[in-house]
Amino acid sequence: MIIRVATRGSALSIRQAEIVMRRILEFNPDVEFKLVIVRTTGDVVLDKPLYEIGVKGIFEKEVNLALLRGEADVAVHSLKDMPAQISSELTLAMTPPRDDPRDAVVSVRGYTIDSLPSNSVVGTSSLRRRGFLLSIRRDVVVKPIRGNVDTRVRKLMGGGYDALIMAAAGLERLNVNISVNKIDPLLMPPAPGQGVIGVVVRRDREDLLKVLRRSNDEDTFREAIAERAFLSRIGAGCHVPLGGLATVNGDSMDFVYGVVDPDGTSKFTGMVRGSLSDPEGVGRRAAEELLSNAHELVSRLMKNP
Structure with missing residues (x-):
């Protein structure tokens, strides 16, 4: 079987596709692959933060079109780029083992959140990272x-920033040689799906679904299902600065969540624990707690992106 794998053309996206292909080969040694590179709007428009471009699922949508058009068999995504709702013809079929889901302070001088000097210039275009950072360090x-991982690190090395806030997983996948200090999820709850690579396929491709299910990491998949249920219940897009992280803990699942005003003046964080047998229920319960306890903040952020 030859599997055509659709992905964006960035170094990180291709690396993630390689991780997926290696994982599939472990359980399906007779499979062969062909990469299908898709150039998306998010890759072309680099002069605006993603929340200003205004296209929900800006990276996911155009890659998944390759599946719907029959140009590819599977699509590989950073799961945090996938909206909670995708085409009804498609399904999330597989996740390889999760990489570190935390955000990190990236710098030349080895700064942590606590050791950043006053008035340091910190780079991020994520409203979530911005808000939680300012809530800790006003x-x-x-x-x-903006830009891919390499581009952002080059801008840091060029002296335009004292530090960046980035996903630890992307830096580790690319083996970036720079100081990375990870941030406690209770201080900065990660984006739902961060650190997870998601593999999407058409629902009617039973042959492929069998191959992918054999390759699936069950704990990571449960965490992904919980976080996507959380996102779906909240009903928010990428312009709302909220985080949600599910972690398998024996027979239980812990779920850390939070929402913050982009200026850092208001925030709410919390954690729930539930049964590993019902990851969707755990994610929904976390969302219900967030909506109940921070209803005014969430409503305001959803009305005024």
Whole structure:
């Protein structure tokens, strides 16, 4: 069987596709692969933060079109880029083992959140990272930054920033040689799906579904299902700065969640624990707690992105 794998063309996206292909080969040694590179709007428009471009699922949508058009068999995504709702013809079929889901302070001088000097310029275009950072360190300056991992690190090395806030997983997948200090999820709840690579396929491809299910990491998949249920219940897009992280803990699942105003003045965080047998229920319960306890903040953020 030859599987055509659709992905974006960035170094990180291709690396993630390689991780998926290696995982599939472990359980299906007779499979062969062909990469299908898709150039998306999010890759072309680099002069605006993602929340200003206004296209929900900006990276996911155009890659998945390759499946719907019959140009590819599976699509590989950073799961945090996938909206809670995708085409009814498609399904999330597989996740390889999760990489570190935490955000991290990236710098030349080895800064942590606590050791950043006052008035440091910190780069991120994520409203979530911006808000939680400012809620902890109101004395730093947050400056937008776009581009792939390599581009952002080059801008940091060029002296335009004192530090960046980035996903630890992407830096580790690319073996970036720079100081990375990870942030406690209770201080900065990660984006739902962060650290997870998602593999999407058409629902009617039973042959492929069998191959992918053999390759699936069950704990990671449960965490992904919980976090996507959380996102679905909240009903928020990428413009709402909220985080949600599910972690398998024996027979239980812990779920850390949070929402923050982009200026860091208001935030709410919490944690729930539920049964591993009902990951969707755990995610929904976390969402219900968030909506109940931070209803006014969430409503305001959803009305005024």
